Structure formats: C-alpha cells, structure tokens
Amino acid sequence: MGKSVLLLHSHLPLVRHPEYESFLEERWLFEAISETYLPLLRMMQRLEADSVPFELAMSFSPTLSFMLQDEFLLERYNGYLENNIELAEKELARTNGDPRQHRLAKMYHERYRSDLTDLNETYERNILKGFDYFAKRGHVEVLATAATHAFLPNFRNYPETVRVQVELGIECHRRNFGTHPRGFWLPECGYYEGLEEILANAGVDYFVSAAHGVLFGDPSPANGTYAPVMTPEGVSAFPRDVYTATWVWSSEQGYPADPVYRDFYRDIGYDLALDYVRPHIHSDGIRIDTGFKYHAITGQTDDKELYDPEAADARAREHARDFYHRQREHVGRLSEVLPSEPIITSPFDTELFGHWWFEGPTWLEELFRVAASDRQDRTSPTLEMTTPGRYLREFGAAEEVRPTFSSWGSRGYAEVWLDGSNDWVYRHVHQAIERMGELVARFPDEGGLKERALNQAAREVLLGMASDWPFIMNAQTVVPYATRRVKEHLLNFTHVYDALSQRNMGTEWLTALEKKHPIFSSLNYRRMKLASIETLKDLIR
Amino acid sequence: MIRTRLEELSLEALLLVASQNGLDLEPDLDRHEVIDQLADLILENREERESANSVTVKIQQKKYALLRDDEAPLTQDKVDEIELPERYEINRISLMLRDPRWAYTYWDLSSAKVREYQESSRFDGLYLRVLQLEGHTEELRIRDSFEIPIQVSDSSWYIYLPQQNASYRIQLVARNNHRRELLAVSNEVFAPWGHLRERPEDLDPHRMALYELCGLEYLESPPFEEPTGGRRMES
Numbered sequence: 195m196g197k198s199v200l201l202l203h204s205h206l207p208l209v210r211h212p213e214y215e216s217f218l219e220e221r222w223l224f225e226a227i228s229e230t231y232l233p234l235l236r237m238m239q240r241l242e243a244d245s246v247p248f249e250l251a252m253s254f255s256p257t258l259s260f261m262l263q264d265e266f267l268l269e270r271y272n273g274y275l276e277n278n279i280e281l282a283e284k285e286l287a288r289t290n291g292d293p294r295q296h297r298l299a300k301m302y303h304e305r306y307r308s309d310l311t312d313l314n315e316t317y318e319r320n321i322l323k324g325f326d327y328f329a330k331r332g333h334v335e336v337l338a339t340a341a342t343h344a345f346l347p348n349f350r351n352y353p354e355t356v357r358v359q360v361e362l363g364i365e366c367h368r369r370n371f372g373t374h375p376r377g378f379w380l381p382e383c384g385y386y387e388g389l390e391e392i393l394a395n396a397g398v399d400y401f402v403s404a405a406h407g408v409l410f411g412d413p414s415p416a417n418g419t420y421a422p423v424m425t426p427e428g429v430s431a432f433p434r435d436v437y438t439a440t441w442v443w444s445s446e447q448g449y450p451a452d453p454v455y456r457d458f459y460r461d462i463g464y465d466l467a468l469d470y471v472r473p474h475i476h477s478d479g480i481r482i483d484t485g486f487k488y489h490a491i492t493g494q495t496d497d498k499e500l501y502d503p504e505a506a507d508a509r510a511r512e513h514a515r516d517f518y519h520r521q522r523e524h525v526g527r528l529s530e531v532l533p534s535e536p537i538i539t540s541p542f543d544t545e546l547f548g549h550w551w552f553e554g555p556t557w558l559e560e561l562f563r564v565a566a567s568d569r570q571d572r573t574s575p576t577l578e579m580t581t582p583g584r585y586l587r588e589f590g591a592a593e594e595v596r597p598t599f600s601s602w603g604s605r606g607y608a609e610v611w612l613d614g615s616n617d618w619v620y621r622h623v624h625q626a627i628e629r630m631g632e633l634v635a636r637f638p639d640e641g642g643l644k645e646r647a648l649n650q651a652a653r654e655v656l657l658g659m660a661s662d663w664p665f666i667m668n669a670q671t672v673v674p675y676a677t678r679r680v681k682e683h684l685l686n687f688t689h690v691y692d693a694l695s696q697r698n699m700g701t702e703w704l705t706a707l708e709k710k711h712p713i714f715s716s717l718n719y720r721r722m723k724l725a726s727i728e729t730l731k732d733l734i735r
Numbered sequence: 736m737i738r739t740r741l742e743e744l745s746l747e748a749l750l751l752v753a754s755q756n757g758l759d760l761e762p763d764l765d766r767h768e769v770i771d772q773l774a775d776l777i778l779e780n781r782e783e784r785e786s787a788n789s790v791t792v793k794i795q796q797k798k799y800a801l802l803r804d805d806e807a808p809l810t811q812d813k814v815d816e817i818e819l820p821e822r823y824e825i826n827r828i829s830l831m832l833r834d835p836r837w838a839y840t841y842w843d844l845s846s847a848k849v850r851e852y853q854e855s856s857r858f859d860g861l862y863l864r865v866l867q868l869e870g871h872t873e874e875l876r877i878r879d880s881f882e883i884p885i886q887v888s889d890s891s892w893y894i895y896l897p898q899q900n901a902s903y904r905i906q907l908v909a910r911n912n913h914r915r916e917l918l919a920v921s922n923e924v925f926a927p928w929g930h931l932r933e934r935p936e937d938l939d940p941h942r943m944a945l946y947e948l949c950g951l952e953y954l955e956s957p958p959f960e961e962p963t964g965g966r967r968m969e970s
Contacts (some may be wrong), residue, residue: 222798268848351922396867406956414932418949437950443790531945543794550797604789607834621817621841671799681817
C-alpha cells in the first residue's frame, strides 16, 4: 500500500495594461484560462457528476488569483473569446469541404463558446470561485505561495522582505479561500537554509522541496524521497519524486510527446495567409498563436498528420492507466526497501495540463477514475491518491532532516534566476528593498497621500521581485518585456522615493499607478521594514 | 527565418545585435559574413539553452510562448531607453549563492571614491578578498582566503567556491598610498555540500537500491561529489 500526491502549481505574473487598447502579453492569462483552468474545472465537474472521489493539491499565486477575478482583465478575456469565436466561424466556412479539418474547427467553436458561457454565467467573471467550490468540498487542498512569486533564495539577505512575501501570500489565500493554508508552495521549489523559520512563524505546516533538497539534507533521509521529513522548526518538507515524474514531464520521452497528441507549435496563426488571420493576431501584424491547432505531433517532421481528437482522447486515458499502474508497481518495489509506506509526491506546473499538453485534463480525469475504480475493486488498495495535509494528519513526517538549498530549475539551484542574462536585476531590486526599509524608518506613521504613495512603493518593490522576469531573461523569450517590467517597477519605486524626499508627490501620477496595479490593496508599507539590527550586525562583523 | 530577419536589418543594427549577443566580429567582415556569423550564433545559443534546460523549465517556458523565437525582437532599443542608475553612491558589496560551487558578488563604489582612485598616482588597484570562514561563529574567523584583482570599472563577479559545507564573505579592498583600504564587507553565505553525504562505494546494497528507486539519474543536480576543478569565471 502506498500514497500518491498530485500537486498542481498555478501561477502567472501580474500582466495588466489598461494604458493600451490591447496588450499581447495579457494573452498569457487568456490562453491559460481557455486551455488549462476552464478545462480543469470541467474535468472536476464531470468527476463530481459521476460521484468519482478525487483529491489533489493546488496552489494559486496571489497574482494569478487576482487576475482570475479581475473585472478589467476578464472583460478583455471576454473580448478575446469573442474574437476567437469569430475566427472559429470563419474557420467553419473555410474548412467546409474538408470534413477532418471542419470537425476540428467545430471543436474550437464549441470550446470557445463554452468558455464564454462559463466565464459569464457559470463563474460570473470569477474563475477562482470554481476552484474554491471544489476546495470547500474537500476535493482540492489549496496551498498558498509567495506574494509575487519571488525566487526566495535570491532574497535571503532580506528576511523581513521574504517574510512579507510569505505572509502576504497567506493573507491573499485566506481572502480568496476563507481558510488558513496548511501548505506553502515555494516558488520554483526554491528553498534555502533558514526559510522554514519564516514559514513556521506564518503557521505553515508543509512545503514541497526539490528531491535533492531533502536527499542532500542532514542527515540523509531514511526514506529517500518517499516520505515527508520534519525540519528542525517543525515544518514538514515533501520531496518531489523525480522518478515517476519523468513519465509525465519529459517533453521528449514523456506521455505528452506521443505522436497522436495535438501539436503545440502548428497553429493557423502561422499557417494561413496573413490577410486572413490579421484580425486575430498581434495588432502590428506579427503572427502569433491563435489557439487553432489542427495537427498532431506526428514525429520529427514538418509534414504533420491532422489531429484526431478521439484517438488522442483514447491515448490520454491509456497513458493515465499506465501511469497509475506504473506508480503502483513502483510502490511495490519501494515497499521492499522502505521501513514504512511510501508516498509519491508529484508536483507539476498546472499549465502542463491543457496549455502545453492539450490532452492533459483528460489524462488527469482518467487517473482519478482508475484510482477510484481500483480502490473499489480491492479490499486493500495498493495506491491511494491523497493530499499532503491529509497525509500529515494521518501519518505525520517520518524523521527530522535539515534540507539544503535547492530548486527544481535547471541544475538544481539558482542558476536559472541568477546568470549573466539576469544578474543585473538584483543590484537594483536589492537596493529598492533597502530603500523601502529606509522609507519605513523615515516615515513610520504617515497618512493620506503619503501613505498611499508609500503603499504603492511597497507594491512596486514586491512586483519587481517576481521570479518571472529573470526566468524570461534566462529563457530568452520575451526579454524586452521582462526587462521593461523590472525597470518600470524600479522606476516607479524610485519616483516615490525621490518625491518623498523632495516633498512633491503628484496625485495624478499616483492614482494612475494605483489603478494600473491594484493588487494587494490592503498592503501596509510599514511591513517592509528591514531587520535592521541583525542586518547591520551581520554586515559589520 | 532568423536569416531572413537579419537580412532586413541595417549593418548598424546587425552590429548592435552582435554586440548584444556578445559576438566579437573581425572589423573587415562584410554584411553577408556578419549575417552568417550572427545566424549561426543565435541558432547555437538557442540549441545550447534548450538542451541545458530541465523539463520543469521547458514546460514553464511554454507559458510565455506567444511568439515563435524567430518572431521575437532581436534588439532591445525601446527598453534601453529606461535608464537605471549606474551606481548608488555607497560603498558596499553583496554576495549571492548561485549553487554550492559558484557565488555571484556585486558591489558599488561612490563616485567620490572612484574619482579619488582615478586621480591618485598612488592607487595600485582594487581586489576582492574571498574569505572562507571557520564555522558559524559570532567572530569573523578566517580559515582560508584568496584574492581576485578587479578593475575600477568592474561591478560584479562570479566566484568559484573551492570548498563546500563552508561559509564565505567577500571584502572589497583597495591598495592606495601603500596601504590596504577595506571598502566594504559582504554578507555571509553558506555553500552546502551539494551532493549526497555518502560516497557510492560506501553505500550498502539496500541504500543503493533505495537511491536508484529515487531516480538519482533524473535529479537536477549530480548526486555524488564531482572531482574538484573548474575555473574562476568573470562576469
């Protein structure tokens, strides 16, 4: 008998540009809603309708949670859907003579129409509400995560600011889900020695660590990566299982690479004549993904087969059964070498399911169905899907281990977020954190306009800390946008810093900025104080 | 596609792209040769980046994949219009741990200090003194140290950490007037082991079986201690 935990981490940075009529990067959210979040909710609805028991853990970053409820962005999402429905209607006409393509056009037409109904009627423009529904029914255990998804090891010199990232993340969770979270998702599984003290003080019971974060810990864990360990501060760490995860994660050998699945890259935004797709791509005429993808992965060829939804659906279900049975076999092998029942912790980026792997939600659904059916068939099931919180309630952590600095990024540490492409960020963001601390010390008890300005300055510092910007610089994708965002947050902060020093804060400028970034509306700037005595003592030693 | 887009750029823009990609070009290259070298470099960099990324990173990249790589802007002209300060008029140095073997340090020197050194005939250079510390104690107890000469124009450096399970600090020091002038001391960082505590030859079969089932070959970081070596890397 063993346990299996599935954890989906959901995050996007705050991208919201009311100053433009439309903004390309806002599509990150729109695509994620249409391809991942609404399909996942539909999957859960089907399981509930069929009385299939299912339990999984999910985390929602405060920035994504905000956007999933933001009237302004959801209005724009509404426009995105209307535009895609218009394109689907054009596609229905264009593909009329080709039954195989036509039914795909029909599929997209139906999907976008369902999205529109779900957005406006089912969820009344609050998509997070859908997940809250399943959280309240015990199907989803929701974890909190850092306020702006900062890669915390790169801010370890600023414990008070890390504390704000953690506490604010927890407060957002409480506001969104009405409960105190037991678990805390460390962005990018980024852990450093001592972080657990901040988590413990914030009332967190557990976090998920990279596998080597626990394996390389002190002492070596007796259960390897197959049991949570207790840190000296009393917070449990669930090590990520890398063995079974490769069956899903790997883009070359994992399930998502199967030739029958829908190809991520082929899209009519690139394949069809520019004049035809122009109303549905970037306003500057730059070709982008429209979401209309008609081809299967097929193989390492440009000559792709047309996508067959039924074949892909059947393969996803087959792969889910395979995953379940392979996990069960793995548990059997582990039972021979472990002193206690193993637990396999499988965290994934939520957008793997649907956005990157179109059939991912079907795979998940089938996984829960096969687990439930196996449980019914056997008097003593060999593998049970559970959540970290429930596991801790039933079994607790296995032993005390001090984990070590780690992440789930390439090469296992901070390199993705600290290399030649992005290291320039830290000089400035760290400086802004220090200056924010200085502002708190200089203006401890401000009200009115000054207080608003200080709160906005704190917001800008936090937004500049997001892990996404250095990640994008490292990945070399939309580098100008990431660079611009970091610079803008720093510039906005500096504007407040200078204006407060010179006593000339402009109301209009401040109001416009508050409207642009209305997240963390109750943030109190005084929380951004620095641990001055300890820091100074440390620095002058 | 990259080649087509490069061909649309002026020679001046091509040279800018080359410089932004760290490509040193021979001065007498013609336009076609510049395009050839740039196209090769961009492709090579992309392939290298892709192969080095872990699967978790590859999946995350898809979140931001609105544009094909070939369509992404080649230069950063608009962004570079937003200027950040070159220095913050304080003398300080910070140390960040990148992984158990490498740390990143950045520092600031006030304009007054820079000017003083530039104008002094007795200024004999700056260096970083890397201190490996003795345990976690209140007092600064140095176990070992080494020096890295730097230029006044430098402001950051990647430092190879020779020992793991050790703490480090960096001192920013000037040689001026035949004296050593301590300008700033960094925060302390602890470089952990970065591998399993056991060596492969010390593992009993039971432990080895468990580790194999944990999927050691899929870890983001090598499980056993690698032979020491490496080079100091300049930022």
